């Protein structure tokens with residue numbers, strides 16, 4: 001028997017509130033507790049991570065199509081933007097969920113989204129630049145994509161870590177307030 005909300009072990013306890021998170025349960029009512037702990041959590045985590053991954057890839061694919069009117073920065077910002085949006089979504093979902101089996105795949109996908117966004121943005125940015133009229137020599141010295149390919153996970157990790165931390169604190173604060181409210185009532 002585990003708490004429905006936090007999966008704390010409540011086997012053998014009398015009906016009442018979960019000692020860990022305060023959610024009420026009753027051993028005589030099977031809808032108030034769960035009898036599994038990890039497996040569905042991992043499934044939820046990988047499912048959510050896979051969903052974010054798929055949507056991010058659709059976004060990247062879409063953002064690789066337009067010509068951007070030869071504007072290197074427009075192409076760059078569009079692709080970075082998509083990476084940041086999905087990295088943020090993944091980090092917030094990870095912060096919202098309490099379980100590391102769910103958080104970890106989401107965090108990894110979040111870092112991947114930003115990494116892929118940076119790499120695709122700089123690579124595609126150079127291509128758009130090269131297609132323009134009279135591209136300067138610098139447009140062909142594309143060392144930036146290689147740099148992002150090798151080191152893009154560093155800014156990705158920092159960004160996702162920060163968003164995750166903020167989301168974690170906000171959701172924790174919100175839950176603490178809700179728990180305090182239900183105890184007072």
Ligand SMILES: [Zn+2]
Nearest residue numbers: 003006018021
């Ligand atoms: Zn609990």
